Amino acid sequence: MSRQAVWDPVQYGVFGDERARPFFELVGRIGGAEPRYAADLGCGTGELTAALAARWPGAIVEAIDGSPEMIAEARPRGIPGRLEFAVGDVRSWRPRQAPDVIVSNAVLQWVPEHRELLPRWMEALAPGGRLAFQVPGNFDAPSHAVMRELAGSRKWSGRLEGVLRADPVLGPEGYLDLLAPLGYAVDAWETTYMQVLHGNDPVLEWVKGTALRPVLSALGADAEEFLDEYRVLLREAYPAASYGTVFPFRRVFVIASRNAP
Known part of the structure; x- marks a missing residue:
């Protein structure tokens, strides 16, 4: 996760059902035998x-997240001997044994070096193991573009330079x-x-629950002034309709298998 961002489990939980949809689409397409050992890297709450x-009731599940706030929320959901939560950095994570499944849900956009990390995770899998991850693909959407434009304005650039990245993930083809080319069977798609x-x-x-977290952390007490300006831009970009406000939510999914038949 971003080292600049302080995470708020309550704010992240706003629109929790909508945020969870890509996770269930991803997990629903993981095939193969039921795992004995699985890892959830960037588990959130x-x-x-x-x-x-x-x-997977027969599996031991290891879950880590870089946010102590998120792990404090997660730990009561643990199951002794079956489901364990810990604070940890996905970049330095090493499995205790070869996992049958690694899941990473909406995390890798916060890890600039994740393109180098993915082959390492694949190598760590047990034979026939699967890596399944999904990331947001909406960094060119108005929600993110106007955030970057405002952060780069004369008023805010001095405090927000380098806080936001324009291209943190690849598309499914990437x-x-x-x-x-490394020999893995790859199913990549977007929704x-x-x-x-x-x-x-x-x-x-x-966005206050996710993409805006580094900005809020960097600005501290001055964040409300930024939010007031950003709010006006979002209202223009996403006008409310009689039935609600439409927010296109593009996600990129990948399931890669090691030694798949």
């Missing part, structure tokens, strides 16, 4: 990791080209969910 443990959000300034509330 642990609700979705608990769903993994329920899906991950296919990264992993397939755009037309999320219909409700409430006042719902897109702002959405």
Whole structure:
């Protein structure tokens, strides 16, 4: 996760059902035998990791996240001997044994070196093991583009230079080209969910839980002034309709298998 961001489990939980949809689409397409040992790298508050443990009742599930705030929220969901949560950095993680499945949900956009990390995770898998991950693919969307433009303005650039990245992930074709030449079977695709959000300034509330966290952390007490300016830009980019505010939510998915038949 981003070293600049302080995570708020409550804010992250806003629109929790909508955020969870890509996870369940990803996990629903993991084939193969039921794992004996699985890892969830970047587990957040642990609700979705608990769903993994329920899906694979015979598996030991190891879950880590770089945010102490998230892990404090997750630990009560642990199951002795079956589901364990710990603070950890996905970049330096090493499995205790060769995992049958590695899942990473909406994490790798925070890891600049993840293109080098993915082959290492593949090598760590047991024979026939699967790596499944998904990342946001909406960094060119207005929600992110106007955030970067505002952060780069004369007023804010001095404090926000280098805080936001424009291209933190690849498209599905990029991950296919990264992993397939190494001999792995790769299923890569993308989905755009037309999320219909409700409430006042719902897109702002959405990004406050994720993409905006580094900005809020960098600005501290001055963040409200930035939010006031950003709110106006979002209202223009995402006008409310009679049935809600439409927020296109593009995600990139990859499932890569080691020694797949």
